[in-house]
Amino acid sequence: MFIGRELEFNAMTKYFYTDRTLPKRRLSATEMAEINGLYRVIGRDGQAVLMRWLVIIGLVVAGLCLASTLLLQIRRPPPT
Incomplete structure (x- = not known):
C-alpha cells in the first residue's frame, strides 16, 4: 500500500510509478x-459508434416526418 503523493500514474501505460527519481x-x-495499432482500433470503434448514432437519429427523424404526414392525411376532411 502506498500514500497517494508517493505514486505517479501514467494513463498512457496504465502503470503506477513508486519511485519518481x-x-x-x-x-x-x-x-x-x-x-499505435490499439489507438487505431479505438479510433475506428469511435467512428463506428458515431455512425450508428447518426443512422439511428436519421431513422427517428424520417419516422417522425412520416408519422406527421400520415396524421395530416387522416385529419384532413375528404374533398367534396
Missing part, C-alpha cells in the same frame, strides 16, 4: 507498433 523506460519499436 528513476528514469522512465522508452518503449521498443515493437511496443510502439502495438500501442
Whole structure:
C-alpha cells in the first residue's frame, strides 16, 4: 500500500510509478507498433459508434416526418 503523493500514474501505460527519481523506460519499436495499432482500433470503434448514432437519429427523424404526414392525411376532411 502506498500514500497517494508517493505514486505517479501514467494513463498512457496504465502503470503506477513508486519511485519518481528513476528514469522512465522508452518503449521498443515493437511496443510502439502495438500501442499505435490499439489507438487505431479505438479510433475506428469511435467512428463506428458515431455512425450508428447518426443512422439511428436519421431513422427517428424520417419516422417522425412520416408519422406527421400520415396524421395530416387522416385529419384532413375528404374533398367534396
